[in-house]
Amino acid sequence: MIDKTFAVIMPAWKAEATIGTTVRSVLAQTYPHWQLVLISDDGADYLAVLAEMGITDPRIKQLSSGKIGGGASNARNVALEQLDTDYAAILDADDRLKPLKLELALAALDEHAIVSTALDVMDEQFAHLRYVAEGPDRVLTPGTHKWVNLSMDSMIVWDRRRADGRYDVTMSNMTDLEFLLQLYRTAPTSMHLGAPLHDYVKRASSMSNGPKVxxxxxxxxxxxxxxxxxxxxxxxxxxxxxxxxxxxxxxxxxxxxxxxxxxxxxxxxxxxxxxxxxxxxxx
Known part of the structure; x- marks a missing residue:
């Protein structure tokens, strides 16, 4: 059987304080066939940062965004242009994956090109605030997706052979939804896993939680x-x-x-x- 490898795409900008916890959540995946692609957007050597924390793994690689503060969209596109895997997942450098996320997503990708999961929304100390989209597993259409996943769309995984796109670098916000709509151009439905498999951290400066954004x-x-x-x-x-x-x-x-x-x-x-x-x- 040929292993099906996920590329977990992680932009990193001033992420020294959070990246260790995030990377450990990838190392803890029950499905072992992944590569973690760190895209440095600030010139930092995050492999060295992780090594100082005692975190080394040959499945972790680093790319450069080619910019300083160029933004997550540009950084993700740099990775997407260089990936050699069929499956991709998005992870921000201050969030976490639950241990079963990639294993359960892989099973769902057998029949669906896009898989979303419920969110465990947390504060900066990883204290639970609420769930988003928790409930039964269900097939979603583009028209029903946001009525279930009412917040954040970077919890998705997808099969790049059946649906793919690039992030819109001209937009300041909502780029995850814009990208998802690109995927839905060739995928008529997606599978939503109602178990909270993605830890989404709300920060005081969060783009979706700050009072001035x-x-x-x-x-x-x-x-x-x-x-x-x-x-x-x-x-x-x-x-x-x-x-x-x-x-x-x-x-x-x-x-x-x-x-x-x-x-x-x-x-x-x-x-x-x-x-x-x-x-x-x-x-």
């Missing part, structure tokens, strides 16, 4: 919405655009109200702010 989020969501309505994404499931657009309409309304809601309830997660609005829409 609404303008960037609104601009990016508006761009994607305009693209959907112009036919920019010829989705394999033609009806999918309507569902994504409906989600974005509500999410934009939530963005406009979030700063006031956060002031009234300090620490309010955007997911907790958005979820009741989605439920009220009855989808």
């Amino acid at each position: 609404a303008a960037g989020m609104i601009a990016s969501k508006t761009t994607i919405l305009e693209r959907l309505r112009s036919g920019y994404y010829p989705l394999a499931d033609a009806a999918g655009s309507e569902g994504v657009a409906a989600f974005l309409d509500i999410s934009l309304k939530a963005e406009a109200l979030y700063e006031a809601a956060l002031a009234a309830q300090p620490g309010l997660l955007f997911e907790d702010h958005l979820e009741p609005m989605l439920a009220a829409a009855g989808r």
Whole structure:
């Protein structure tokens, strides 16, 4: 049997304080056939940083983004241009994978080109805050995906032979959703695993949790919405655009109200702010 290897793509920018924990979560995977591709976006030698922590493994390799602070999208694209594996997964340098993530995702990839998983949302000390998209395993379409995975889309794994794309370096936010829509151009459905298999850390400066980032989020969501309505994404499931657009309409309304809601309830997660609005829409 030929091993099916995952490339776990991890941009790293000023990640010295978090990267050890993140890399250990990859080393702890029950499925051993992976390569971890670190893309240094700050000129740091992260293999040396890891070695100082006692972390060495021949499956870990480092690339350079070719820039200093060029952003996660550029760094991920550098890796995607050089990968020699069929399967890919995204992991930020301050998040973690649960031990079974790659093993369970591999089984789902037998029938689906895209696999998403529920999130365990945590604070900076890895204390649990909430789950996102926890529940039964289910097949999703482009139009239903965001109504289940209402936050963050970098928990996906995908088969690059059946669906692939590149990250949009012109967008400041929502690049994970934009990338996912590229994958859905050739994949009519995806499989969602309802077990929380990805630890997503909410930081005070998080793009989806900070009180001063609404303008960037609104601009990016508006761009994607305009693209959907112009036919920019010829989705394999033609009806999918309507569902994504409906989600974005509500999410934009939530963005406009979030700063006031956060002031009234300090620490309010955007997911907790958005979820009741989605439920009220009855989808």
